[in-house]
Amino acid sequence: xxxxxxxxxxxxxxxxxxxxxxxxxxxxxxxxxxxxxxxxxxxxxxxxxxxxxxxxxxxxxxxxxxxxxxxxxxxxxxxxxxxxxxxxxxxxxxxxxxxxxxxxxxxxxxxxxxxxxxxxxxxxxxxxxxxxxxxxxxxxxxxxxxxxxxxxxxxxxxxxxxxxxxxxxxxxxxxxxxxxxxxxxxxxxxxxxxxxxxxxxxxxxxxxxxxxxxxxxxxxxxxxxxxxxxxxxxxxxxxxxxxxxxxxxxxxxxxxxxxxxxxxxxxxxxxxxxxxxxxxxxxxxxxxxxxxxxxxxx
Amino acid sequence: xxxxxxxxxxxxxxxxxxxxxxxxxxxxxxxxxxxxxxxxxxxxxxxxxxxxxxxxxxxxxxxxxxxxxxxxxxxxxxxxxxxxxxxxxxxxxxxxxxxxxxxxxxxxxxxxxxxxxxxxxxxxxxxxxxxxxxxxxxxxxxxxxxxxxxxxxxxxxxxxxxxxxxxxxxxxxxxxxxxxxxxxxxxxxxxxxxxxxxxxxxxxxxxxxxxxxxxxxxxxxxxxxxxxxxxxxxxxxxxxxxxxxxxxxxxxxxxxxxxxxxxxxxxxxxxxxxxxxxxxxxxxxxxxxxxxxxxxxxxxxxxxxxxxxxxxxxxxxxxxxxxxxxxxxxxxxxxxxxx
Numbered sequence: 034x035x036x037x038x039x040x041x042x043x044x045x046x047x048x049x050x051x052x053x054x055x056x057x058x059x060x061x062x063x064x065x066x067x068x069x070x071x072x073x074x075x076x077x078x079x080x081x082x083x084x085x086x087x088x089x090x091x092x093x094x095x096x097x098x099x100x101x102x103x104x105x106x107x108x109x110x111x112x113x114x115x116x117x118x119x120x121x122x123x124x125x126x127x128x129x130x131x132x133x134x135x136x137x138x139x140x141x142x143x144x145x146x147x148x149x150x151x152x153x154x155x156x157x158x159x160x161x162x163x164x165x166x167x168x169x170x171x172x173x174x175x176x177x178x179x180x181x182x183x184x185x186x187x188x189x190x191x192x193x194x195x196x197x198x199x200x201x202x203x204x205x206x207x208x209x210x211x212x213x214x215x216x217x218x219x220x221x222x223x224x225x226x227x228x229x230x231x232x233x234x235x236x237x238x239x240x241x242x243x244x245x246x247x248x249x250x251x252x253x254x255x256x257x258x259x260x261x262x263x264x265x266x267x268x269x270x271x272x273x274x275x276x277x278x279x280x281x282x283x284x285x286x287x288x289x290x291x292x293x294x295x296x297x298x299x300x301x302x303x304x305x306x307x308x309x310x311x312x313x314x315x316x317x318x319x320x321x322x323x324x325x326x327x328x329x330x331x
Numbered sequence: 332x333x334x335x336x337x338x339x340x341x342x343x344x345x346x347x348x349x350x351x352x353x354x355x356x357x358x359x360x361x362x363x364x365x366x367x368x369x370x371x372x373x374x375x376x377x378x379x380x381x382x383x384x385x386x387x388x389x390x391x392x393x394x395x396x397x398x399x400x401x402x403x404x405x406x407x408x409x410x411x412x413x414x415x416x417x418x419x420x421x422x423x424x425x426x427x428x429x430x431x432x433x434x435x436x437x438x439x440x441x442x443x444x445x446x447x448x449x450x451x452x453x454x455x456x457x458x459x460x461x462x463x464x465x466x467x468x469x470x471x472x473x474x475x476x477x478x479x480x481x482x483x484x485x486x487x488x489x490x491x492x493x494x495x496x497x498x499x500x501x502x503x504x505x506x507x508x509x510x511x512x513x514x515x516x517x518x519x520x521x522x523x524x525x526x527x528x529x530x531x532x533x534x535x536x537x538x539x540x541x542x543x544x545x546x547x548x549x550x551x552x553x554x555x556x557x558x559x560x561x562x563x564x565x566x567x568x569x570x571x572x573x574x575x576x577x578x579x580x581x582x583x584x585x586x587x588x589x590x591x592x593x594x595x596x597x598x599x600x601x602x603x604x605x606x607x608x609x610x611x612x613x614x615x616x617x618x619x620x621x622x623x624x625x626x627x628x629x630x631x632x633x634x635x636x637x638x639x640x641x642x643x644x645x646x647x648x649x650x651x652x653x654x655x656x657x658x659x660x661x662x663x664x665x666x667x668x669x670x
Contacts, residue, residue: 091510091513111516112516114514122507134342138338
């Protein structure tokens with residue numbers, strides 16, 4: 034009979050109350066199995082950073098526990114976890130190779146610099162000083178530092194914030210490779226497409242609690258069965274009455290409907306021009322807005 | 332607590348050294364600045380004896396308890412009580428006192444090669460007659476630059492230790508470097524040991540370079556042993572680095588750290604006897620000065636360099652420095668927070 038392994042990482046009733054009385058995290062529990070990519074999403078102030086920092090052992094919880102392979106966080110976790118914070122300064126005058134060597138020497142088990150350089154595509158700037166690296170190169174180096182101990186669990190906190198689209202896609206590619214190698218990843222992000230692309234499971238946080246948690250596909254299926262029709266506001270004046278809810282933002286009107294055929298006929302009947310009509314499916318971004326009432330990047 | 336790992340300490344030590352040595356402009360400044368200061372002093376105070384006042388040592392009684400004499404009322408004359416005859420005589424030898432006077436015993440000492448002593452002797456005869464027994468000592472004048480060199484070396488060391496550790500740790504804390512290190516198996520103890528070791532190694536290297544560099548131009552006096560001087564600077568550096576650790580233990584803002592570091596360094600700069608002797612200053616200033624590590628570094632270094640003092644003579648200063656280092660290290664390490 035196979036022995037049931039404890040989840041790689043488990044949060045039990047995590048709470049964090051700051052000295053000013055604010056409860057940043059208010060009873061959060063989840064289990065992250067081996068080899069999964071778990072995404073934590075939430076608007077600013079939702080408590081996701083504090084939650085992740087408690088998982089990382091950087092912040093001490095006011096209540097509840099974090100278990101790593103069934104045990105409280107200890108030296109073993111430090112040796113087997115890799116962390117990429119949102120913003121970490123590197124020592125300006127150290128080369129990428131030296132930074133990897135320094136961080137590597139902290140761990141009993143470490144990957145050779147050459148392998149890290151290949152995995153994270155550091156080849157071209159391995160011997161360049163940190164102060165001369167571009168944004169994308171820095172992020173790749175920080176990822177390589179997080180991988181220096183060949184971690185069983187990898188934390189990525191907003192890893193692609195501030196990167197241009199191409200650098201983001203390159204970064205996703207690296208993360209997918211890490212996933213394919215069977216590593217467990219905990220990702221926080223502002224980018225819903227990033228969560229959708231990379232995560233096997235997402236938890237959405239607001240006001241210190243988890244308000245929804247599942248695979249991205251299951252969450253969308255459970256919350257939305259309508260599609261969205263987008264039109265420029267100029268093409269759909271407010272006077273035109275429709276039986277479906279309408280959202281207005283940035284010069285665009287969005288109509289939410291379960292009856293696509295009926296909606297299109299009504300619009301034609303009302304004389305609305307459909308030349309600039311776009312139909313889109315609901316995304317995690319919409320779900321987020323619906324659940325929290327906030328835009329993600331607020 | 333886990334056993335500290337030498338490998339981890341060495342990795343941080345090496346990284347910090349590289350960071351410092353590769354920042355060429357800052358490194359050049361660290362070496363050049365004290366050399367320039369010493370050369371400037373050597374040029375400005377080329378003459379013998381920089382202080383224009385006439386200094387008369389009074390032994391064994393304090394001035395107010397000395398029998399009144401019109402000699403002491405002479406303008407431009409600074410009467411300084413001396414409680415140790417040997418120390419006072421050494422000052423006469425080095426031209427730090429122009430004349431030593433014992434009113435009770437009706438005798439005085441002058442240096443036979445001191446022009447100021449010669450003048451004061453004439454004034455004494457003119458105002459108090461010839462009833463005092465003359466005793467002569469001899470010795471080469473200590474130039475102001477010889478006197479000021481230990482202070483300049485020590486001050487440079489102080490700034491480097493305080494800012495190089497205090498400011499750097501606060502910068503690491505502010506830019507997230509400490510938080511990143513906290514997320515590794517590196518312990519706070521290992522990190523701090525590496526910082527202290529790196530700065531100690533660097534500042535001793537710099538101090539030796541500055542010493543040799545300035546000596547090549549100025550050829551200053553060294554009567555004592557090099558090893559003793561090295562010991563003074565080593566203990567002094569450890570105590571000043573540790574003081575930097577105390578300031579950096581929790582501070583998260585570079586501005587606050589800058590203020591605190593200035594608060595620590597400026598009183599030392601002014602009150603540790605770096606630029607002028609504290610002799611003759613208000614007693615509380617002298618008491619306060621004894622609380623500052625730099626005072627002990629400067630005094631001990633000066634004793635070794637100018638008076639040829641050995642370990643026995645500076646033992647008390649060394650013990651005080653070691654105790655201060657221990658106290659600051661404990662405070663700095665126990666108070667340290669990664670964030």
